[in-house]
Amino acid sequence: MTEMLDLTVVQAHEAMAAGELSAAEYAGAWAEAAAGDELNAYLWRPEDGATGVESPSIAPVAVKDIFCTEGVPTTAGSRILEGYRPPYTATAVRKLIEAGAPILGKLNMDEFAMGSSNENSAYGPVLNPWDRGRVPGGSSGGSAAAVAGGLAPWAIGTDTGGSIRQPASLCGIVGLKPTYGAISRYGMIAFASSLDQCGPLTRDVADAALLLSILQGRDPCDSTSVGLPEAPRLPEGEDLKGLRFAVPAELARDAIEPGVREVFEATLATIERLGGEIAEAPLPHAEHGISAYYVIAPAEASSNLARYDGVRYGMRAESSGDVIEMYEATRAAGFGPEVKRRIMLGTYALSSGYYDAYYGQAQKVRTKIAGDFTAAFEDFDFVVTPTSPSVAFGLGEKTGDPLAMYLNDFFTVPMSLAGIPAISIPAGLAEPAGGGPRLPVGFQLAAPAFGEQKLLDAAHALEQAIGFEAHPSGAPYVPMDGIKRTGNGEAGDG
Amino acid sequence: MAELEAVIGLEIHVQLATKTKMFCGCELSFGDEPNVHTCPVCLAHPGVLPVANEQAIRYALLIAAALECEVAPRSIFHRKNYFYPDSPKAYQISQYDIPIAGAGRLGDVRIHRAHLEEDAAKMVHVGESGRIHGSGASLVDFNRGGTPLVEIVTEPDLRGPAEAAAWARLLRETVRQLGVSDVNMEEGSLRVDANVSVRPAGSEELGTKTELKNMNSFRFLERGIEAELARQRELVEAGGTVVQETLHFHPEDGTLHPLRSKEEAHDYRYFPEPDLVPIVPTEEMLREAREALPELPAQRSARYQEMGLPEDVAVLLAADPDTAGYFEQAADEAAGVEARVVANWVTGELAAALRQDGGEATASESKVEPAALASLVAMVQEKKISHGSGKTVLSTLVAEGGDPAAIVEREGLAQMSADNGELEAIVVAAVEANPEAAEQVRAGNQKAIGAIVGAVMKETKGRADGGEVNRLIREKLGI
Numbered sequence: 021m022t023e024m025l026d027l028t029v030v031q032a033h034e035a036m037a038a039g040e041l042s043a044a045e046y047a048g049a050w051a052e053a054a055a056g057d058e059l060n061a062y063l064w065r066p067e068d069g070a071t072g073v074e075s076p077s078i079a080p081v082a083v084k085d086i087f088c089t090e091g092v093p094t095t096a097g098s099r100i101l102e103g104y105r106p107p108y109t110a111t112a113v114r115k116l117i118e119a120g121a122p123i124l125g126k127l128n129m130d131e132f133a134m135g136s137s138n139e140n141s142a143y144g145p146v147l148n149p150w151d152r153g154r155v156p157g158g159s160s161g162g163s164a165a166a167v168a169g170g171l172a173p174w175a176i177g178t179d180t181g182g183s184i185r186q187p188a189s190l191c192g193i194v195g196l197k198p199t200y201g202a203i204s205r206y207g208m209i210a211f212a213s214s215l216d217q218c219g220p221l222t223r224d225v226a227d228a229a230l231l232l233s234i235l236q237g238r239d240p241c242d243s244t245s246v247g248l249p250e251a252p253r254l255p256e257g258e259d260l261k262g263l264r265f266a267v268p269a270e271l272a273r274d275a276i277e278p279g280v281r282e283v284f285e286a287t288l289a290t291i292e293r294l295g296g297e298i299a300e301a302p303l304p305h306a307e308h309g310i311s312a313y314y315v316i317a318p319a320e321a322s323s324n325l326a327r328y329d330g331v332r333y334g335m336r337a338e339s340s341g342d343v344i345e346m347y348e349a350t351r352a353a354g355f356g357p358e359v360k361r362r363i364m365l366g367t368y369a370l371s372s373g374y375y376d377a378y379y380g381q382a383q384k385v386r387t388k389i390a391g392d393f394t395a396a397f398e399d400f401d402f403v404v405t406p407t408s409p410s411v412a413f414g415l416g417e418k419t420g421d422p423l424a425m426y427l428n429d430f431f432t433v434p435m436s437l438a439g440i441p442a443i444s445i446p447a448g449l450a451e452p453a454g455g456g457p458r459l460p461v462g463f464q465l466a467a468p469a470f471g472e473q474k475l476l477d478a479a480h481a482l483e484q485a486i487g488f489e490a491h492p493s494g495a496p497y498v499p500m501d502g503i504k505r506t507g508n509g510e511a512g513d514g
Numbered sequence: 515m516a517e518l519e520a521v522i523g524l525e526i527h528v529q530l531a532t533k534t535k536m537f538c539g540c541e542l543s544f545g546d547e548p549n550v551h552t553c554p555v556c557l558a559h560p561g562v563l564p565v566a567n568e569q570a571i572r573y574a575l576l577i578a579a580a581l582e583c584e585v586a587p588r589s590i591f592h593r594k595n596y597f598y599p600d601s602p603k604a605y606q607i608s609q610y611d612i613p614i615a616g617a618g619r620l621g622d623v624r625i626h627r628a629h630l631e632e633d634a635a636k637m638v639h640v641g642e643s644g645r646i647h648g649s650g651a652s653l654v655d656f657n658r659g660g661t662p663l664v665e666i667v668t669e670p671d672l673r674g675p676a677e678a679a680a681w682a683r684l685l686r687e688t689v690r691q692l693g694v695s696d697v698n699m700e701e702g703s704l705r706v707d708a709n710v711s712v713r714p715a716g717s718e719e720l721g722t723k724t725e726l727k728n729m730n731s732f733r734f735l736e737r738g739i740e741a742e743l744a745r746q747r748e749l750v751e752a753g754g755t756v757v758q759e760t761l762h763f764h765p766e767d768g769t770l771h772p773l774r775s776k777e778e779a780h781d782y783r784y785f786p787e788p789d790l791v792p793i794v795p796t797e798e799m800l801r802e803a804r805e806a807l808p809e810l811p812a813q814r815s816a817r818y819q820e821m822g823l824p825e826d827v828a829v830l831l832a833a834d835p836d837t838a839g840y841f842e843q844a845a846d847e848a849a850g851v852e853a854r855v856v857a858n859w860v861t862g863e864l865a866a867a868l869r870q871d872g873g874e875a876t877a878s879e880s881k882v883e884p885a886a887l888a889s890l891v892a893m894v895q896e897k898k899i900s901h902g903s904g905k906t907v908l909s910t911l912v913a914e915g916g917d918p919a920a921i922v923e924r925e926g927l928a929q930m931s932a933d934n935g936e937l938e939a940i941v942v943a944a945v946e947a948n949p950e951a952a953e954q955v956r957a958g959n960q961k962a963i964g965a966i967v968g969a970v971m972k973e974t975k976g977r978a979d980g981g982e983v984n985r986l987i988r989e990k991l992g993i
Contacts, residue, residue, distance in 0.1 A: 087561070096560065106554070106560065206563050208561050210560075210561065210789075213789050214788035240565065242563050242565075244563075320785075320788060323605055323785070326595060326597065326603070327603050332557055333559065333560075344597065367783065370595070371783060372783070375785070
């Protein structure tokens with residue numbers, strides 16, 4: 021049984037094709053593994069182990085709770101959607117079910133995908149399988165922890181400013197944010213519509229390519245979806261000969277933890293060893309990415325989250341007053357502090373008289389950042405950075421300082437603003453700044469829009485050369501009872 | 515103080531008669547059970563996305579072509595954010611700074627813009643008044659929510675209530691003939707709001723305007739504007755100033771009342787809708803819209819007036835494409851008869867005969883072939899039958915169709931000619947039978963001739979020409 025779960029999905033599918041493994045048996049083993057969740061990764065699992073398909077033909081998949089699933093609780097990590105069972109299924113999930121993948125369960129996340137530590141979930145934080153006293157990253161923290169912790173063979177998440185790549189980095193797995201428009205957003209609960217993108221969280225690059233090939237495609241229900249020019253194939257190649265890698269000239273090395281910087285430099289050396297060329301390239305506006313992002317994303321969120329009013333579905337707080345008072349009572353009780361913070365930021369940024377100074381200006385910066393990447397890709401095949409400035413940090417460590425929390429997205433946000441694909445692969449282990457056992461470090465590669473195949477091929481070659489094989493099995497055990505859960509109304513999250 | 519001039523602009527919401535809603539696949543409906551035409555998209559469930567209705571875009575392009583608007587090569591949607599139960603997303607998707615259609619014109623009125631948007635759901639306030647005030651509860655019917663709308667905004671080119679109502683009628687006919695909307699004001703598929711202000715006559719500056727809503731007929735539109743102009747004139751003449759506000763028209767008593775200020779104090783926080791892509795009409799779409807354009811009422815009315823029709827008849831015909839088509843066929847067939855005369859028969863005698871027959875058939879649906887009407891009118895013009903007989907024949911044609919000449923022959927309605935002496939003999943007899951009337955006519959009482967004419971008509975069963983009979987009577991009486 022354990023051996024079966026040690027396989028990557030591509031390997032498991034090969035075994036199934038060879039008649040050595042039954043898809044049903046494989047799915048059953050994963051359901052059993054998922055049932056042993058001690059990380060608070062799952063918010064919902066079917067009673068019969070897996071759901072969606074009668075007889076599985078491919079590996080089961082775990083789904084971030086931001087994807088609507090017909091008849092199955094979908095909360096987006098929020099109290100305001102408690103008890104909500106959508107009347108329809110998201111296109112991405114439907115495609116997985118149609119491909120024969122049973123749904124293992126719905127995964128915990130930061131409320132409405134707002135967060136970088138998963139501590140903003142109304143249903144308690146997810147624990148990092150490497151060290152249960154640390155965060156898994158966010159917002160797709162449940163997805164990353166489930167894959168890294170052996171609770172799912174692969175998972176889907178969403179990335180708005182780094183929500184796939186950063187938790188993948190902190191949990192030592194692969195996370196891919198595809199080009200904006202590659203995968204349908206229909207049925208994916210909106211945070212910031214112009215940035216949100218679905219993507220895979222997997223054990224390796226080949227699994228990411230396989231999952232992407234199932235998910236991608238134009239969807240008539242999503243006008244902004246275009247799909248990829250060609251369905252991705254499994255990555256090939258052992259070297260990086262002739263490929264040029266740009267390191268942003270403005271890369272704020274000082275802001276990077278020494279251990280992370282060391283792994284990053286070592287990875288650059290590996291790239292050179294594989295025949296890749298490395299040089300600095302100017303990305304002068306990228307450093308303003310966070311500022312622009314924290315205007316655009318909250319602005320869109322303030323509008324996207326306005327529908328949660330207690331009238332048609334989800335939670336409703338009773339109030340004695342009129343409908344407006346009922347809205348206010350419902351939203352006051354239903355949203356957590358970070359969501360409220362962003363709704364207020366976004367509402368302000370869009371207000372009459374402030375629009376040009378904030379939203380308008382942020383959109384101009386966004387255009388400049390996209391222009392920086394376009395210019396860089398004239399000379400380079402990829403732009404590379406560390407995925408996150410730090411390894412996994414401690415639970416509660418940054419919840420009192422929203423700005424410190426926002427800086428987690430420093431390296432991932434520019435690609436989101438530019439709409440280009442970026443992947444995080446585990447590149448090694450590093451000691452946290454404050455000392456302690458070594459933790460995974462992610463390496464981010466970004467490619468031009470729709471350059472997924474080249475990106476996957478290069479990431480695969482690099483992954484093979486790095487040979488990251490560490491598992492979180494030796495992580496110290498922290499009992500669940502010892503973890504402070506940040507529920508609604510509690511102050512100090514990020 | 516100089517006389518105060520009225521300055522009026524209109525904002526017209528046209529519900530498009532597409533098969534489905536603006537951003538989802540739900541069917542459009544009117545009068546169905548509440549909340550049967552809904553789906554996750556128009557109920558704004560989490561995660562749903564809008565997809566623009568292609569037919570609605572084509573209809574908007576047709577309206578743009580009819581109003582001679584400039585079409586934007588690339589227009590976008592915005593979100594208009596506000597909390598209210600009739601808006602399940604808490605924002606309306608509408609076009610804001612780049613509408614699909616810009617500057618245009620209909621008749622003498624310039625069009626400022628026309629844009630696409632979605633309608634709100636319908637609120638039903640439970641209680642006797644049907645209004646929100648004093649109501650214990652409100653219900654929402656989402657059937658209407660998401661219906662495609664084109665909002666047309668005019669420049670403030672109208673100068674009076676009657677002119678505004680007449681122009682609104684022209685717009686309704688124009689849109690109706692495009693086949694893109696039911697344009698029914700009572701049902702709300704056409705909604706006309708008015709922006710009203712006054713200024714000293716001759717001034718170029720605009721005064722402070724008020725916005726008038728809820729006038730669900732052309733009569734109410736005219737009355738609402740009249741009432742508001744009277745109020746503003748009185749206010750300004752007394753030295754007061756007009757405050758910008760939205761006024762609600764109450765059809766029960768024709769009064770206007772301001773909406774609560776709470777509903778007015780909106781910052782809609784407009785921003786570009788990230789879930790939709792821009793509308794970029796192709797050359798082919800634009801060409802299709804131009805080619806699909808029928809001859810519109812304004813052009814048709816102008817053409818009819820050139821054909822010699824009086825303005826009122828031309829406007830009446832142009833507003834009714836079915837009857838207009840019938841008129842044109844009949845006029846083509848009626849060789850030697852003026853179009854004006856044919857038009858009078860179509861809008862007068864034929865319309866009356868159809869009404870008398872039950873009013874169910876339009877001219878072209880009736881049993882009266884255009885050629886039959888043409889030959890009937892020609893017979894009357896050539897005095898082969900009297901005008902009265904013409905109407906009799908027309909009644910027969912309406913009832914059973916056929917050839918008017920054959921009906922005239924069968925019914926013996928051919929006009930009596932003065933030449934063969936038959937009519938003259940009847941006139942002589944009638945004068946003799948009415949000596950008192952004859953005496954009065956001779957004494958100068960012209961009206962008295964009616965009794966003698968009536969006797970002749972009775973005897974001839976209407977086959978005699980009235981003018982000819984008059985002439986003969988006078989001749990016999992020696993006047």
